[in-house]
Amino acid sequence: MITTDRKSSRSAYRNLWKWAVIAPPLLFFALVAGTAMGETSIPMDVVLKVLANKIFGAAYPVDRIDAGIIWSYRLARAVVAACCGAGLALSGVVLQALLRNSLADPYLLGISAGASTGAVAVAIIGLGGGLISMSAGAFVGALLAFAFVAMLASLAGGGTGLRAAGVIVLAGIAGSQLFNALTAFLIAKSANAEQARGIMFWLMGNLSGVRWADTITVVPAALFGLLVCIFNIRALDAFTFGSDSAASLGIAVKRVQFGLIAVAALMTAAMVSITGSIGFVGLVIPHAMRLVVGTRHRALLPASALAGAIFLIMADIIARIVIPGQVLPIGVVTALVGAPVFALILIGRRAAV
Amino acid sequence: MILRCENLGWRVRRKEIVSNASLTLNEGEMLGLIGPNGSGKSTLLRMLAGVRYPSTGRVYLGGTPMPELRQREIAQTLALVEQHADTEERITVREAVELGRTPFLSVLQPWSQDDEAIVVDAIAAVDLHGFENRNWHTLSGGERQRVQIARALAQQPQVLLLDEPTNHLDIKHQLAILQLVKELPITKVVALHDLNQAMICDRICVMHAGRIEALGVPAEILTETRLMNTFGVCGHFMTDPFDGSPVIRFHRAHRMD
Ligand SMILES: Nc1ncnc2c1ncn2[C@@H]1O[C@H](COP(=O)(O)OP(=O)(O)OP(=O)(O)O)[C@@H](O)[C@H]1O
Numbered sequence: 001m002i003t004t005d006r007k008s009s010r011s012a013y014r015n016l017w018k019w020a021v022i023a024p025p026l027l028f029f030a031l032v033a034g035t036a037m038g039e040t041s042i043p044m045d046v047v048l049k050v051l052a053n054k055i056f057g058a059a060y061p062v063d064r065i066d067a068g069i070i071w072s073y074r075l076a077r078a079v080v081a082a083c084c085g086a087g088l089a090l091s092g093v094v095l096q097a098l099l100r101n102s103l104a105d106p107y108l109l110g111i112s113a114g115a116s117t118g119a120v121a122v123a124i125i126g127l128g129g130g131l132i133s134m135s136a137g138a139f140v141g142a143l144l145a146f147a148f149v150a151m152l153a154s155l156a157g158g159g160t161g162l163r164a165a166g167v168i169v170l171a172g173i174a175g176s177q178l179f180n181a182l183t184a185f186l187i188a189k190s191a192n193a194e195q196a197r198g199i200m201f202w203l204m205g206n207l208s209g210v211r212w213a214d215t216i217t218v219v220p221a222a223l224f225g226l227l228v229c230i231f232n233i234r235a236l237d238a239f240t241f242g243s244d245s246a247a248s249l250g251i252a253v254k255r256v257q258f259g260l261i262a263v264a265a266l267m268t269a270a271m272v273s274i275t276g277s278i279g280f281v282g283l284v285i286p287h288a289m290r291l292v293v294g295t296r297h298r299a300l301l302p303a304s305a306l307a308g309a310i311f312l313i314m315a316d317i318i319a320r321i322v323i324p325g326q327v328l329p330i331g332v333v334t335a336l337v338g339a340p341v342f343a344l345i346l347i348g349r350r351a352a353v
Numbered sequence: 354m355i356l357r358c359e360n361l362g363w364r365v366r367r368k369e370i371v372s373n374a375s376l377t378l379n380e381g382e383m384l385g386l387i388g389p390n391g392s393g394k395s396t397l398l399r400m401l402a403g404v405r406y407p408s409t410g411r412v413y414l415g416g417t418p419m420p421e422l423r424q425r426e427i428a429q430t431l432a433l434v435e436q437h438a439d440t441e442e443r444i445t446v447r448e449a450v451e452l453g454r455t456p457f458l459s460v461l462q463p464w465s466q467d468d469e470a471i472v473v474d475a476i477a478a479v480d481l482h483g484f485e486n487r488n489w490h491t492l493s494g495g496e497r498q499r500v501q502i503a504r505a506l507a508q509q510p511q512v513l514l515l516d517e518p519t520n521h522l523d524i525k526h527q528l529a530i531l532q533l534v535k536e537l538p539i540t541k542v543v544a545l546h547d548l549n550q551a552m553i554c555d556r557i558c559v560m561h562a563g564r565i566e567a568l569g570v571p572a573e574i575l576t577e578t579r580l581m582n583t584f585g586v587c588g589h590f591m592t593d594p595f596d597g598s599p600v601i602r603f604h605r606a607h608r609m610d
């Protein structure tokens with residue numbers, strides 16, 4: 001980054017609209033790939049024909065079973081994966097900027113665990129008597145978990161720097177464990193064996209069984225999150241030197257922190273209520289994108305959203321084809337990629353200090 | 354722009370860190386804020402800057418009580434250079450200075466030629482030309498400090514608050530930065546430890562144990578008794594043979610018991 005020619009890095013940083021040109025074709029290509037690849041791969045041209053039939057009302061002759069798989073099953077799944085990836089990556093960017101901690105991530109901070117607990121509480125024991133949805137339950141759980149972790153971290157000595165980064169990760173572990181235990185307790189108490197098995201599988205992060213109906217939750221959540229983040233690009237940048245510095249740059253610190261953390265929790269909750277908790281996306285993607293586009297949010301936010309979407313579509317493809325005849329939970333794939341990256345970040349931080 | 358505070362106080366856990374501080378800054382003056390470590394200089398500056406909410410009393414910016422102003426409006430007229438500002442992010446000098454334009458840019462407003470010119474000037478003013486694309490974490494302590502000052506200058510403030518702006522700088526840059534600050538046609542408050550440097554201020558405010566102990570022109574404020582009573586050092590005044598200005602020569606500190 002240091003050696004990048006000044007002009008090119010300038011225009012790359014400045015022009016938000018550029019992303020409106022870059023993102024759609026890449027996203028489209030990823031979606032088509034996610035739809036074509038799988039246990040039985042379907043040729044690209046068939047995929048494109050089915051899409052043309054469905055979207056533009058074209059009348060290409062296609063196999064009805066292929067059409068069914070492509071449209072109802074794989075495309076819906078790829079769209080949900082894309083939204084989850086974008087949402088989780090954005091949550092990671094927001095949390096890292098506001099907490100000034102490169103290890104902040106909805107999964108590591110226990111927000112995903114809290115969301116799972118909330119979703120399970122609604123789904124199994126029927127909290128709210130059917131009046132609240134799983135997503136709403138997940139949102140409340142996510143906020144409770146974040147409040148718990150934030151309180152624990154501040155009691156243990158907040159601030160910034162290496163020690164504080166360690167403290168918040170430890171607090172996150174405590175929070176994750178607590179909420180995972182609560183979830184396990186709820187399942188053991190109220191679910192039968194069959195339900196329990198299904199829920200455990202779902203909790204590991206899973207896209208099986210995702211249908212078009214699920215896009216009603218995740219698409220608006222991702223778009224809303226992206227919009228709110230874009231409206232706060234300068235505010236996020238202003239936190240670079242801490243919250244006092246942000247305040248002296250005219251940012252209403254409390255309001256921005258509260259609002260954006262709520263939005264990050266909302267996105268995480270929406271995603272978790274559909275797919276279970278998929279780990280490490282919010283950690284890996286923003287870090288990778290910082291290396292590519294720098295740390296300024298006008299580039300980092302759109303790049304992370306796009307890369308997160310593509311990453312999760314790819315992870316889902318891998319989950320479906322890596323073991324023939326069996327579908328791996330997608331959370332396993334992201335963890336296999338994410339855990340080593342997490343380790344690299346830890347080592348890199350030591351070297352940088 | 355006039356900055357004023359009345360009976361300003363700040364306490365944590367019932368401990369008074371700053372109490373009963375009242376100050377009125379004259380337009381265009383440079384006020385030196387001096388006092389021993391822990392006397393409350395940084396705390397007072399943060400409250401004056403509107404980034405810390407006082408427990409008692411009020412700050413008035415241009416006659417309006419600060420709580421009635423939006424944070425953004427404050428930042429458009431007032432800038433603060435913190436004592437210790439640091440980041441882990443890989444940010445370049447230019448990007449750090451560009452932050453100074455934050456209060457003037459609305460959400461999707463593009464970067465303008467004016468903003469660019471202001472940033473370039475601010476970088477030049479602190480003698481960091483050629484450092485634009487250097488990463489923050491590769492800079493020396495003094496270079497970082499100058500970046501922070503440039504960021505504040507990029508806000509084009511009418512009131513500038515600086516918390517020990519020279520504490521990491523080499524002697525040349527100390528003098529240059531103080532001269533630069535002195536010549537800015539705006540109201541300035543500078544927390545300083547070097548009492549000889551404080552003499553270039555128009556007025557000096559002495560803090561001791563959270564209270565404003567004295568306020569006035571340097572010649573009246575800095576006396577041998579004050580050096581002894583407030584700072585616990587023995588010093589006396591001499592005259593610079595070149596320009597006739599007073600110089601403090603310190604002898605020895607009392608034992609730190
Ligand atoms: N958040 C806090 N909690 C407890 N004590 C605090 C807090 N902030 C400041 N203090 C205490 O208040 C006193 C004044 O601090 P301040 O930073 O204002 O001093 P200062 O005059 O700027 O000192 P220095 O010359 O060392 O910069 C110190 O004794 C400090 O320990």
Ligand SMILES: [Mg+2]
Nearest residue numbers: 394395436516
């Ligand atoms: Mg201080």
